[in-house]
Amino acid sequence: MPDDDVNSEIERLRAENAQLKRTANRAVSLKVSKKGGVSVYGLGHFPVTLYKEQWTKLLEGRLPAGLPQAVDHCQDVGPADNRALQPALAGKSRSMMPIKTVRMP
Numbered sequence: 001m002p003d004d005d006v007n008s009e010i011e012r013l014r015a016e017n018a019q020l021k022r023t024a025n026r027a028v029s030l031k032v033s034k035k036g037g038v039s040v041y042g043l044g045h046f047p048v049t050l051y052k053e054q055w056t057k058l059l060e061g062r063l064p065a066g067l068p069q070a071v072d073h074c075q076d077v078g079p080a081d082n083r084a085l086q087p088a089l090a091g092k093s094r095s096m097m098p099i100k101t102v103r104m105p
Contacts, residue, residue, distance in 0.1 A: 027042060028040060028041065028042035028043060029041045029042055031047070033049070036051055036052065037049045037050065037051050038050060038051075038052075038055060
């Protein structure tokens with residue numbers, strides 16, 4: 001491969017890499033689906049999609065009582081361990097967890 005072709009390919013890849021970095025650092029954005037779900041983009045690799053009732057629960061602070069402990073435990077364990085929530089939510093069914101109203105700022 002001639003040097004000109006190699007240099008042009010390197011420049012093309014650098015430009016593509018810069019574009020990908022800009023896309024990865026984009027701001028948080030919202031999108032409403034035809035089915036009524038609201039998706040939040042920019043928090044992670046995949047969007048977070050919730051429906052009206054779910055957003056209402058989240059924004060009103062009606063979250064499971066063990067959630068803060070579970071989040072703290074996940075921080076110590078790391079995202080790859082799927083069992084991270086088990087100690088914090090020990091013996092509680094997701095559907096049977098007590099709900100505690102917390103004022104969120």
